[in-house]
Amino acid sequence: MENYTDDMMPDAAYSDPDLKRNLPGAEDAPLQEPDRQYYFIEKCRQWAERFAVEHGQCPRSCVVNYGCQMNARDSEKLAGILDQMGFEKSAEEEADFVIMNTCTVRENANLKVYGRLGVLKARKQKNPHMLIALCGCMMQEPKVVEKIKKSYRFVDLIFGTHNIYRFAELLYARLSGDGMVVDIWKDTDKIVENLPADRKYFFKSGVNIMFGCNNFCSYCIVPYVRGRERSRRPLEILREIENLAADGVVEVMLLGQNVNSYGKNLDTLVSFAELLRQVEAVPGISRIRFMTSHPKDLSDELIQTMANSEKICRHMHLPLQSGSSRLLKIMNRHYTKEQYLALVDKLRAVMPDISLTTDIIVGFPGETEEDFQETLDVVRKARFDSAFTFIYSRRTGTPAAAMEDQVPEDVVKDRFDRLLAEVQEIAKKTCARLEGQTQPVLVEEINAQDARLVTGRLSNNLLVHFPGDASLIGKIVDVELTQCRGFYYLGNQR
Ligand code: SAH
Numbered sequence: 342m343e344n345y346t347d348d349m350m351p352d353a354a355y356s357d358p359d360l361k362r363n364l365p366g367a368e369d370a371p372l373q374e375p376d377r378q379y380y381f382i383e384k385c386r387q388w389a390e391r392f393a394v395e396h397g398q399c400p401r402s403c404v405v406n407y408g409c410q411m412n413a414r415d416s417e418k419l420a421g422i423l424d425q426m427g428f429e430k431s432a433e434e435e436a437d438f439v440i441m442n443t444c445t446v447r448e449n450a451n452l453k454v455y456g457r458l459g460v461l462k463a464r465k466q467k468n469p470h471m472l473i474a475l476c477g478c479m480m481q482e483p484k485v486v487e488k489i490k491k492s493y494r495f496v497d498l499i500f501g502t503h504n505i506y507r508f509a510e511l512l513y514a515r516l517s518g519d520g521m522v523v524d525i526w527k528d529t530d531k532i533v534e535n536l537p538a539d540r541k542y543f544f545k546s547g548v549n550i551m552f553g554c555n556n557f558c559s560y561c562i563v564p565y566v567r568g569r570e571r572s573r574r575p576l577e578i579l580r581e582i583e584n585l586a587a588d589g590v591v592e593v594m595l596l597g598q599n600v601n602s603y604g605k606n607l608d609t610l611v612s613f614a615e616l617l618r619q620v621e622a623v624p625g626i627s628r629i630r631f632m633t634s635h636p637k638d639l640s641d642e643l644i645q646t647m648a649n650s651e652k653i654c655r656h657m658h659l660p661l662q663s664g665s666s667r668l669l670k671i672m673n674r675h676y677t678k679e680q681y682l683a684l685v686d687k688l689r690a691v692m693p694d695i696s697l698t699t700d701i702i703v704g705f706p707g708e709t710e711e712d713f714q715e716t717l718d719v720v721r722k723a724r725f726d727s728a729f730t731f732i733y734s735r736r737t738g739t740p741a742a743a744m745e746d747q748v749p750e751d752v753v754k755d756r757f758d759r760l761l762a763e764v765q766e767i768a769k770k771t772c773a774r775l776e777g778q779t780q781p782v783l784v785e786e787i788n789a790q791d792a793r794l795v796t797g798r799l800s801n802n803l804l805v806h807f808p809g810d811a812s813l814i815g816k817i818v819d820v821e822l823t824q825c826r827g828f829y830y831l832g833n834q835r
């Protein structure tokens with residue numbers, strides 16, 4: 342059963358006549374979303390009950406997540422649907438159903454998935470009832486889907502980013518028939534609200550405020566696999582956050598590829614800063630974060646809103662990508678080195694305690710030593726609290742992939758090492774500036790290395806380890822930051 346569509350398919354509920362026709366018992370399914378998906382959740386639940394009788398236990402599932410916070414949030418939604426279907430959560434090794442939510446932003450994200458599939462194949466040979474699904478960004482690349490259909494025939498279900506809300510319906514299609522079910526859409530203008538989610542942490546949650554990206558940075562595959570930018574309506578976002586707060590969430594992270602352009606496609610224009618002010622008014626929410634800010638759209642209104650806020654965390658992730666204005670232009674980033682540095686100054690002038698983090702790519706096609714020196718110069722001037730450094734990865738279909746003068750591997754590696762050394766040395770010093778202060782910390786978990794300690798997060802996103810127990814998890818407590826250990830603190834509760 343396949344539905345690989347090359348045309349845009351905005352009308353989701355009707356877009357798949359084959360699937361609908363072929364599903365036994367699906368004739369009565371509502372056409373409205375999300376009702377339709379709740380109908381299929383119930384159908385899958387009945388299947389899970391039969392499975393439990395047959396095997397003496399509930400089917401176990403595991404969602405394996407790759408990629409960014411947006412993918413992580415999608416995985417929570419898949420887990421929420423599985424939970425309602427009566428699947429029990431398990432480790433990957435024990436799962437009867439493994440779903441891999443994939444990322445394709447860089448080649449190594451891709452390679453991991455193929456490696457994992459090899460392991461799953463062996464496991465499925467031993468447990469033929471096992472189900473394997475693939476979804477997420479990588480599945481939006483036609484050549485990937487072709488490869489899986491040809492060389493990984495044991496995969497049961499493939500779907501993409503635009504129809505993830507249809508997971509229950511697609512799983513039911515697989516359970517009611519034989520062979521691989523493939524459903525990939527090229528794009529969508531639809532946002533389906535009110536499906537369940539199963540959060541990883543009870544006290545914090547990501548909240549999508551927009552989907553897709555319109556920026557087409559020349560190296561980046563995200564706009565091709567996530568489609569055009571679509572903002573959720575403020576009312577829907579606020580309702581979700583109110584429900585999260587009622588469910589014990591104290592920290593939300595508003596998610597989008599470029600949150601600063603939030604609201605541009607809505608009927609009534611709402612700026613991101615305005616949305617933040619509305620979120621700030623939700624009782625029970627103590628901390629607000631957001632990801633990611635594009636420098637080209639960072640407004641004074643947003644900076645002021647942050648500065649005036651008690652709840653918006655003192656952290657801004659502001660991807661630089663390169664310090665060379667020449668390369669930034671070819672990257673299609675719409676800002677110069679000087680404009681970027683001016684933003685940094687403006688943020689620090691208004692919020693001296695703000696933590697700034699960034700993303701940097703090394704080895705973009707045509708990058709010269711001079712370009713690279715410009716990047717180092719920005720790193721030295723901006724003094725980031727931390728930076729994610731990436732080696733440029735050639736993504737098929739992006740303009741940069743077709744550019745001549747790709748930089749040789751050894752040159753890139755050398756620049757990468759020099760950049761990392763610089764970034765780390767500065768970050769170490771920048772991070773230490775809070776030593777001796779007492780700051781509020783949201784406790785997240787028992788420390789992985791030492792069970793007598795808990796690990797929490799400062800407003801500025803740095804981690805602190807201090808003596809405590811599980812009763813503190815989810816609480817915001819005052820902690821004296823006694824010692825900075827490079828990129829984290831040791832402390833004591835006050
Ligand atoms: N929307 C976010 C970034 C999402 S992808 C933004 O614009 O800030 C996260 C990071 O991956 C990017 O900031 C970039 O630094 C990196 N990245 C994206 N495409 C890449 C590529 N082809 N090679 C290497 N790094 C890449």
Ligand code: SF4
Pocket residue numbers: 554555556557558561562563564598599635
């Ligand atoms: Fe990619 Fe640029 Fe969009 Fe970020 S803003 S997701 S880097 S295209």
Ligand code: F3S
Pocket residue numbers: 407408409410411412443444445446478479563566567
């Ligand atoms: Fe990866 Fe998709 Fe996020 S490509 S970085 S999971 S949007």
